[in-house]
Amino acid sequence: MPNREHHEINRQSWNEGTKAHNSHKGDQAAFFRAGGNTLFPEETELLGAVAGQTLLHLQCNCGQDSLSIAKHLAAAVTGVDISDEAVRFARQLSADSGIPAEFLRADIYDFFLRNDERFHTVFSSYGVLCWLSDLEAWGRGIASSLLPGGRFVLVDFHPAFAMFDEAWQLRHAYMGGELYEFDAGVGDYVALTGTAAEIDDLLPGIVDFHNPYPGVEYQWGIAEVQMALLRAGLSLSHFAEYNYCNGFKPMPDMRDLGGRRYGAAAHLPRNIPLMFSLVAELRS
Numbered sequence: 001m002p003n004r005e006h007h008e009i010n011r012q013s014w015n016e017g018t019k020a021h022n023s024h025k026g027d028q029a030a031f032f033r034a035g036g037n038t039l040f041p042e043e044t045e046l047l048g049a050v051a052g053q054t055l056l057h058l059q060c061n062c063g064q065d066s067l068s069i070a071k072h073l074a075a076a077v078t079g080v081d082i083s084d085e086a087v088r089f090a091r092q093l094s095a096d097s098g099i100p101a102e103f104l105r106a107d108i109y110d111f112f113l114r115n116d117e118r119f120h121t122v123f124s125s126y127g128v129l130c131w132l133s134d135l136e137a138w139g140r141g142i143a144s145s146l147l148p149g150g151r152f153v154l155v156d157f158h159p160a161f162a163m164f165d166e167a168w169q170l171r172h173a174y175m176g177g178e179l180y181e182f183d184a185g186v187g188d189y190v191a192l193t194g195t196a197a198e199i200d201d202l203l204p205g206i207v208d209f210h211n212p213y214p215g216v217e218y219q220w221g222i223a224e225v226q227m228a229l230l231r232a233g234l235s236l237s238h239f240a241e242y243n244y245c246n247g248f249k250p251m252p253d254m255r256d257l258g259g260r261r262y263g264a265a266a267h268l269p270r271n272i273p274l275m276f277s278l279v280a281e282l283r284s
């Protein structure tokens, strides 16, 4: 069963964290009006030709990737996110940039229960699985949101990467939906990482951000993620692991590989998995 009590805690934490993140990014509407694109090559390639098709973006946050997909891949995008602040921002950004997209504020589990639209593609990326309290219901919800033959595209940080703390010490569980409750809540990872697609130099914005709301995460292993989708009736057509991650640098000694891509610290063994991607299709 989805744990809505935990989701409510996370909603409040994301509302505050989102304000801090956007405070560093300046005029994002101008970025998009000038043809800006926040997508990385990995998801662009995996999404493929979606022009003229419908696309559901789960956990879309402030819609920067949703608007990039709408503008540069020409899909009709619907974004869903639990955070009031993120969805308010996304709607405003859509209006101010002139890129049409629909944004719904909802817990994805509630969205799945009331949604009766079927999409060509469902997409989710970068920091999404750790907020899901029920992986089986997530898989079923994705299956019920896809047209027959439709594709689910996921790019996320690797659960093995999530086991380490900032000093690369093993700190967290790998799998089993193990709970990780943290008083510090959603942090200012934009300031921590030091770059963002939307702006060359980050603005100071909110300094020394402290989130007043805690957060609750879950540790899901790769096999659990894959099996939740297979049990829901999807077939896996692509899976990849990467020894780098995009747009996220939680450890200060991660190597900057250029293009907002980061590798594990130089003193560590090679090829630690930091990110993975998968594509799963709903059998028609």
Ligand SMILES: C[S@@+](CC[C@H](N)C(=O)[O-])C[C@H]1O[C@@H](n2cnc3c(N)ncnc32)[C@H](O)[C@@H]1O
Residues within 6 Å of the ligand: 007, 010, 011, 014, 059, 060, 061, 062, 063, 064, 065, 066, 080, 081, 082, 083, 086, 106, 107, 108, 109, 124, 125, 126, 127, 128, 131, 132
């Ligand atoms: C790290 S962000 C995803 C970033 C996103 N890929 C982007 O384009 O910026 C995680 C998002 O998940 C959302 N979220 C967490 N739990 C959720 C839930 N139960 N239902 C819907 N959204 C949720 C948060 O509000 C947050 O915006």
